[in-house]
Amino acid sequence: MAYLFQQILNALQLGSIYALIALGYTMVYGIMTMINFAHGDIFMVGAFLCFVAATVLGLSFIPALLFSMLGCALLGVVIERLAYKPLREAPRVSAVITALGVGLMLEHLTLVFSPYPRHVPALWSSASWHVGGVTLSSLQVLIIVLSVLLMVFLDWLVRRTMLGLAIRAISWDRTVAAIMGVPVDAVISLTFAIGASLGGAAGFLYALAYPVIDPYMGVIVGWKAFIAAVVGGIGNIRGAMLGGFILGAVEILVAAFLPSTYRDLIAFALLFILLICKPYGILGQPRPQKV
Amino acid sequence: MKRSLACLAAVVFAGQVGTAAEIKIGVVAELTGDMPAVGASCKQAALMAVDEVNNAGGLKVGGSTYTVDLEIEDNAAKADQSALAAQKLIAQDRVLAIIGPNASLGAVPASAIAEGGRTVMITPWSTNPKTTRDMRTGRPKRYVFRACYTDTFEGHVLAMFILNQLKLKRAAVLYDVASEAPTSQSELFRRIFTEKGGVMTAFETYTTGDRDFSAQLTKIKESNPDIIFLPSYYNDVPLVVTQAKRLGVTVPFLGSDAWSSPELITLSQGTVEGYYFANHYAADIATPAAQAFIQAYKARYKALPDDVAALTYDAFGLLFQALKQVDKPEREALRNALSSISRYEGVTGNMRFQEGSGDPIKSAVILQVKNGRFVWFANANP
Structure with missing residues (x-):
């Protein structure tokens, strides 16, 4: 029983990071119907900003977290303005290819500084508690609590504020929203900034939990988070959170109770079956195509 | 003006050919990708081994003296790029032999290319049995050698x-x-x-x-x-x-x-x-020959050589010792000379090749991490 609880805790930690990254994919898709494949690499930049904040700048936990989040938000806005905005009216596939290119560029930009993996110093206490055979580390608590807080905040932002209303309006119909006086460009930029800052927060937490970082770390995690967003129903914010936790749980529990060699095979086969049953994801809804 | 330049070029070119011919050796290393430290050590040791030979006036092979020229290729610690790099070195650069790749994930595919291209390949660090053995026939590969022990x-x-x-x-x-x-x-x-x-x-x-x-x-x-x-x-x-x-x-x-x-x-x-x-070796109990290497490496790179560096240096040592035995720097003759090496005194210990195989017989060490350093703990002989 303790074994199961321990594995569930492991799943919550991994799932909350997937969920944070998945939110970035889903927000951009929701407003632009575009898949921002550079998001995994923005997450990687968040981890490197954590490294810079902790070593070069010598910041403590909260300033370092803000540094990662703001740095990534700025990066997200710059990428949107320089790479995606000129292609807004171009075929969707052009924007997707551009996104892949931006991702590669970010990887190799980081590579220029140093190809060596880096060790991220501890910014958070490494205390842990043993409760009835279950080991709970303070870092695990931090990751889960902070992720959930960020998700609750985002959910409130999108559902209860004017900015959220504007985001939803553009997502519904960009042209009409513009006619109604919504500052479309500014809101799209802000959406990118929010999505990227969540990616930055995820990169920051990830760097603390898995303290060796390298320029390619965002690739696989990015794919997995994208899959989480699709499973939850891409474009749907609560869906992305749910998808992240589902993916984390499936990955950990498959490895926990079946041979770990088959982990990815079984985990992704399960997700595949889920998508066959619910093609729009768990919380996603079909969007009627306008002719 | 044009003519005089051409004359000058001809003189320079003729001068080079007259005094020293070149032996081209290819290196495939993990310079980028998941393990850049491995590639960096390999490259540094390779440059050192070759500079030592060239600074001493070159390598004497069958009565003539040759300078050694390196062609270094990056395989990004990937299997496909290792095969490509080996292909390029063999077919395009026409190297005499290849040193590397180091990690088995690259050395195994590259060894198949070397074997097919009948070109000697010595991997410094790949311990996987598949690198030197053809798993379909169960026979050792003819052209693939290693400087390290096996898994x-x-x-x-x-x-x-x-x-x-x-x-x-x-x-x-x-x-x-x-x-x-x-x-x-x-x-x-x-x-x-x-x-x-x-x-x-x-x-x-x-x-x-x-x-x-x-x-x-x-x-x-x-x-x-x-x-x-x-x-x-x-x-x-x-x-x-x-x-x-x-x-x-x-x-x-x-x-x-x-x-x-x-x-x-x-x-x-x-x-x-x-x-x-x-x-493969312990820097703190090294033999005099190994100490000389360690000192020279430290002087040049301000760092202690790791096992990849030591094994790369030994791979070049094996190559140079074999080249001294042949009449002409040719791929087939080099292969035969290498496989008949009966004793080589290397930085990582003494070794000889097993009969008809590219695997050397040599010992291993057990190291312990102590105060942030690798310290010798025990020897393990074959």
């Missing part, structure tokens, strides 16, 4: 170390199933360890690029081992060890030669203190 030997050494020296009986394994060397080391370790009376409590895997090992480590903890064998590269080791400690795992880890980069110390920040691993 079979290392698996044996580590299994006996746990049972006889540490006197532990229960071991668990966690390894990267997508990487050649760790997979073969783990499987051989499991076979030998259980044959000799040990108990395998858990045999868990992950995939290259994974960073969360919490599910596997929780499972391993539950199986209650005395020690955990972790044949991962130096970049994964700190991640596994840190997470294990956070999950309350208190038993020690045991490593393979993939641990031996000094980067392990930088990345792990004290978490691997006290642990043992098998390696």
